[in-house]
Amino acid sequence: MSTLIKDKNSTDKIMTRLLIALTSIILFAVYKNGIIPYINNKIEFVDIFYPLLFILLPALITFSSELVFGLLVKKKRGKELFEFAKNSYAFFPGLFLGLICPITLPISILIIGALAASILGKLVYGGFGQNIFNPALIGYVVIVFSYSLFFSSNAYLNKYEVDTIGGSTPLTTIKSLDSSISYNTIVEPYGNLGDFFLGFIPGSVGEVSSVLCIIAFIYLALTKTIKWQIPVFYIGTVFVLTIIIGIILGQGIYYPLVYLLSGGLLFGAIFMATDPVTSPVTKPGMVLGAIIMGILTVFLRYNSSFPEGVATSILVMNLLTFILDRIGFNIKFSLKKCIIPVLILICIMVSVVVVSTDKFNNDNTVDSKFKLISKKIENNKVIYEASEKGYSSNIKAIIEIENGKITKFEIKEHNESFYSMVEKENYITKLINNASNLDEVDTVSGATFTSGALKKLLINVISDYEKEGDVVR
Amino acid sequence: MVGYKLNGYKNLTKDKSVVSYLTPDKVYIPLKNGSNEDSTELVSKGNHVFKNMHIAHLKGPLKINIISSISGKVIGIEEKTFFNGQKVKCLVIENDYKEDIENNASLKKNITSYSKEEFLDCLLDAGIVGMGGASFPTYIKYSTDKKIKTLIINAVECEPYITTDYRMLFDYTEEILETIDAIMKINKIDNAILAIKKTHKSLINHINNYIGSYDHIILKTVPNLYPMGWERLLIEKTIGVEYDKLPIEQGIVVNNVSTIYAIYEALKYGKRVTERIITFSGDMLVEPVNMLVKTGTLLKDIMKEFKFKKGNFNIIAGGPMMGSIVDDDLVISPSLNCVLFLEKKCDVEVTECIRCGKCAKVCPARLSPVLIKDYLKDITMLKKLKADNCISCGLCSYICPSNIDVRSYTEKARDIVRKAG
Numbered sequence: 001m002s003t004l005i006k007d008k009n010s011t012d013k014i015m016t017r018l019l020i021a022l023t024s025i026i027l028f029a030v031y032k033n034g035i036i037p038y039i040n041n042k043i044e045f046v047d048i049f050y051p052l053l054f055i056l057l058p059a060l061i062t063f064s065s066e067l068v069f070g071l072l073v074k075k076k077r078g079k080e081l082f083e084f085a086k087n088s089y090a091f092f093p094g095l096f097l098g099l100i101c102p103i104t105l106p107i108s109i110l111i112i113g114a115l116a117a118s119i120l121g122k123l124v125y126g127g128f129g130q131n132i133f134n135p136a137l138i139g140y141v142v143i144v145f146s147y148s149l150f151f152s153s154n155a156y157l158n159k160y161e162v163d164t165i166g167g168s169t170p171l172t173t174i175k176s177l178d179s180s181i182s183y184n185t186i187v188e189p190y191g192n193l194g195d196f197f198l199g200f201i202p203g204s205v206g207e208v209s210s211v212l213c214i215i216a217f218i219y220l221a222l223t224k225t226i227k228w229q230i231p232v233f234y235i236g237t238v239f240v241l242t243i244i245i246g247i248i249l250g251q252g253i254y255y256p257l258v259y260l261l262s263g264g265l266l267f268g269a270i271f272m273a274t275d276p277v278t279s280p281v282t283k284p285g286m287v288l289g290a291i292i293m294g295i296l297t298v299f300l301r302y303n304s305s306f307p308e309g310v311a312t313s314i315l316v317m318n319l320l321t322f323i324l325d326r327i328g329f330n331i332k333f334s335l336k337k338c339i340i341p342v343l344i345l346i347c348i349m350v351s352v353v354v355v356s357t358d359k360f361n362n363d364n365t366v367d368s369k370f371k372l373i374s375k376k377i378e379n380n381k382v383i384y385e386a387s388e389k390g391y392s393s394n395i396k397a398i399i400e401i402e403n404g405k406i407t408k409f410e411i412k413e414h415n416e417s418f419y420s421m422v423e424k425e426n427y428i429t430k431l432i433n434n435a436s437n438l439d440e441v442d443t444v445s446g447a448t449f450t451s452g453a454l455k456k457l458l459i460n461v462i463s464d465y466e467k468e469g470d471v472v473r
Numbered sequence: 474m475v476g477y478k479l480n481g482y483k484n485l486t487k488d489k490s491v492v493s494y495l496t497p498d499k500v501y502i503p504l505k506n507g508s509n510e511d512s513t514e515l516v517s518k519g520n521h522v523f524k525n526m527h528i529a530h531l532k533g534p535l536k537i538n539i540i541s542s543i544s545g546k547v548i549g550i551e552e553k554t555f556f557n558g559q560k561v562k563c564l565v566i567e568n569d570y571k572e573d574i575e576n577n578a579s580l581k582k583n584i585t586s587y588s589k590e591e592f593l594d595c596l597l598d599a600g601i602v603g604m605g606g607a608s609f610p611t612y613i614k615y616s617t618d619k620k621i622k623t624l625i626i627n628a629v630e631c632e633p634y635i636t637t638d639y640r641m642l643f644d645y646t647e648e649i650l651e652t653i654d655a656i657m658k659i660n661k662i663d664n665a666i667l668a669i670k671k672t673h674k675s676l677i678n679h680i681n682n683y684i685g686s687y688d689h690i691i692l693k694t695v696p697n698l699y700p701m702g703w704e705r706l707l708i709e710k711t712i713g714v715e716y717d718k719l720p721i722e723q724g725i726v727v728n729n730v731s732t733i734y735a736i737y738e739a740l741k742y743g744k745r746v747t748e749r750i751i752t753f754s755g756d757m758l759v760e761p762v763n764m765l766v767k768t769g770t771l772l773k774d775i776m777k778e779f780k781f782k783k784g785n786f787n788i789i790a791g792g793p794m795m796g797s798i799v800d801d802d803l804v805i806s807p808s809l810n811c812v813l814f815l816e817k818k819c820d821v822e823v824t825e826c827i828r829c830g831k832c833a834k835v836c837p838a839r840l841s842p843v844l845i846k847d848y849l850k851d852i853t854m855l856k857k858l859k860a861d862n863c864i865s866c867g868l869c870s871y872i873c874p875s876n877i878d879v880r881s882y883t884e885k886a887r888d889i890v891r892k893a894g
């Protein structure tokens with residue numbers, strides 16, 4: 001027999017609270033991706049509502065596929081059927097999926113993602129409560145791997161941002177910068193840290209506003225709707241590790257903050273990692289899982305081709321949930337028992353930090369993207385043929401230097417979509433004229449990568465010329 | 474912190490003076506205590522019995538005397554409802570309203586002058602059992618060769634609605650403190666702790682007026698959490714000690730307030746357990762009260778004294794968390810402390826487990842009911858999950874947002890593990 005009084009905290013309430021927490025985030029998505037571009041005359045009036053459609057349509061799809069599942073498999077009818085789909089939190093996977101995808105993603109692919117989320121992420125396991133992985137992330141992973149083209153870093157820019165920001169998300173920028181990281185190169189292209197905090201940076205439809213995520217977290221934690229330990233330890237681990245990396249690389253506090261406030265970390269940690277069905281239930285399990293996610297996220301952000309790393313980390317934690325819980329209920333917090341696991345975790349963290357910073361240090365001496373193809377010396381003239389990786393292709397160029405002066409800078413080969421902007425600005429002439437002081441030359445906004453690559457190409461060639469200077473003379 | 478704050482509903486009864494209903498036509502004395510039903514009747518049909526007389530023994534390691542609560546004629550044996558909802562064999566006695574009392578010898582003027590042996594005999598003789606619901610014979614707690622270091626008086630009453638101990642402590646403060654002092658002297662106990670909920674401010678103030686003259690009795694407040702009154706949690710909270718099976722391993726005895734008062738009456742007046750205070754409460758009762766009733770009284774008779782609101786209700790013997798649904802054939806037994814009349818609500822909809830882990834968070838025994846439910850068929854895992862430690866407090870069922878009766882799973886798991894040994 002059940003108890004004769006019941007706590008008022010029902011499944012319904014949990015759902016309502018989640019929706020309340022998400023409302024402001026959805027509204028912000030509409031503001032950022034609909035209203036701002038409209039005000040700046042980048043889109044038509046009806047397009048204001050496109051972000052809303054983008055979020056609600058997948059929700060509708062996951063909900064209806066749950067209805068079909070209830071009808072055919074669970075044999076529910078009428079009101080019972082509707083209640084079944086509602087109590088299965090059926091619209092949440094679609095809602096989350098819409099919020100974590102780039103706004104430029106074609107709706108048809110989003111629909112495929114929503115179907116994958118619902119069917120592969122949930123229903124094949126036997127429905128709600130049985131799934132191992134976060135359904136929304138399964139849908140996300142399916143479309144990322146099948147249609148990776150649509151997830152290139154400039155896909156995350158809405159119509160307004162495309163014109164105002166030079167071509168990618170903050171984390172992609174950091175990745176491409178290699179050794180020349182500084183506040184100016186990382187934060188300034190997007191404004192200031194306040195813009196990071198408020199969410200006026202390129203990113204997925206709904207996961208960019210850190211301040212709204214934090215408010216939602218406080219609300220959800222106070223109402224005991226989510227397992228607060230998971231986001232706190234997850235975000236904490238990422239923060240601590242990036243602070244250490246930042247110190248090693250000689251960067252200020254802005255550096256860990258950029259890692260914290262971008263790439264969907266807060267949204268993922270607060271809304272997706274805390275999905276009750278797929279996360280650990282024991283306290284030690286939650287904390288351990290969160291720390292593992294943090295380490296993994298940092299590792300992936302520095303060492304994989306996907307700059308975000310959050311989705312993968314959460315899915316790995318989902319996979320480990322079973323083991324984490326088995327470890328979890330065996331631990332009765334005594335310091336002695338904790339020493340070894342804590343030491344192991346510290347070792348892993350240290351190696352992640354070493355691996356991540358090592359890469360930067362190497363990049364200081366050798367630019368792996370630069371390739372010297374040939375070098376000919378004719379009288380006082382040195383003719384270089386070299387290539388440098390641009391945004392989407394290798395840019396091949398011929399550069400001639402005579403008596404320390406650049407006499408020729410000719411692009412032989414490229415496949416850069418934004419090259420026209422470089423031409424328009426006469427960027428190459430600018431580079432030649434300022435050859436003695438290249439650090440001062442700004443990149444072309446709208447074609448940061450292409451112009452940056454050209455600049456780097458020239459820097460590398462000049463440094464080679466200066467090294468060999470004696471020979472030439 | 475384990476446990477959970479529940480809405481207490483204590484204000485319904487806690488400040489009302491105790492009423493009494495002491496004139497039932499018949500009483501039905503249950504021949505059972507706890508799970509001990511191994512009875513030998515000392516009287517048979519047609520016999521005249523006195524009030525306060527031994528009318529049966531329960532044998533075994535938990536032996537105890539069964540007492541008649543009225544004088545009158547034995548008219549047979551009938552089955553009535555026990556507080557756990559099962560049927561129980563009862564000796565039926567017809568009241569002659571004379572209240573003839575069997576004389577009880579060997580009374581001492583001063584309750585501190587009993588020897589330990591006399592004290593134990595007195596408790597056994599009076600049929601005193603744990604009156605907070607556990608019905609564990611009290612003399613057994615004191616029959617130990619171990620040095621008793623601490624006596625804890627449990628006045629927590631963590632289940633909602635129940636206020637019998639609260640009332641008792643308010644009305645008989647001096648008697649109870651005097652008895653604690655006497656028990657300490659007789660058993661050479663070093664100190665005593667009176668544990669009360671932090672939120673009972675007026676009771677704490679009231680007791681502070683009296684407790685000054687007893688050096689070794691300390692008032693300790695505990696948080697307003699359920700199930701704070703559970704021995705293990707209470708001991709952990711008040712003196713920070715853990716034990717394996719029984720508190721006596723650490724030299725601790727825990728008694729409930731009503732039990733202490735029963736000891737007082739036994740030592741002072743030779744009175745055995747014939748009456749007790751019971752909280753009658755719930756949302757369907759017009760006037761919730763604390764009422765002094767005789768053991769063996771039929772609930773049906775007591776209900777004639779009450780007015781009910783319109784609508785269907787469940788009768789619950791015990792608190793709303795651990796009590797059971799019973800019918801009006803319920804008989805009053807010494808360890809029953811509460812009868813509730815709660816509105817019958819339509820069945821709540823049970824939905825899929827969302828693995829929120831709330832049950833594991835609140836479990837006072839630090840179990841993970843959510844995992845126990847998953848491993849119900851795997852005995853080795855259930856052992857690892859320590860499923861045998863479930864105390865049936867019901868907090869997991871209470872907290873579950875999906876309305877799953879989680880307790881039924883943990884209880885099942887506990888029984889599986891206990892059976893496997």
